[in-house]
Amino acid sequence: MIRESDMLLSEAQESTVVPAGDYLLKKIKRGQTVRITDLEGNQAADTLFYNANNTAERYSAMDTIREQGNVYLSAGTLLRSNFGNPLLEITADTCGRHDTLGGACATESNTVRYDLNKRCMHACRDSWMLAIGEHESVGISKRDITHNINFFMNVPVTAEGGLTFEDGISAPGKYVEMVAHMDVYMLVSNCPQLNNPCNGYNPTPIEITLW
């Protein structure tokens, strides 16, 4: 569902551009709003969320999907944890659909999906591993990296129940905005994938804005 934001950029507290292939780990306090902007269009932002006070509680695709009765994420979606609690709520969305079924890219999946010689290519899982290694005090470990959200990524479910990675439906300047229902850590990998059309074969920067 397309819903424009009421937030004013002039009132934002901070804004960070994340280049393609880079990551951002950010604490978002309860009541704060965060926006992810697809600056050049057709980019995927592979994202994990954790309860900042207990990182064993983290984003759960299955709890989110089951409770809302829909496989796509958009305005109105409550992003739920593995304990069933709302972590954040999508309050605005000008793209209209975000994936949480396709999973993040990894060197292993690149090898299985595309070719053995893709193993050395940079993948989102590498960026997350680097993030948790560089921020040990946050308390997220390898086993906490599980299912994720692919903001702006188009993974439609076919009438037969199939899952396909399709060309993006996002465009330059489209954004998704969320309000935090508890203190959370947001870990975004700006996807470096070059083998499927999720980034239009040309990974580009995103911007993270906080109010």
Ligand SMILES: [Zn+2]
């Ligand atoms: Zn990726």
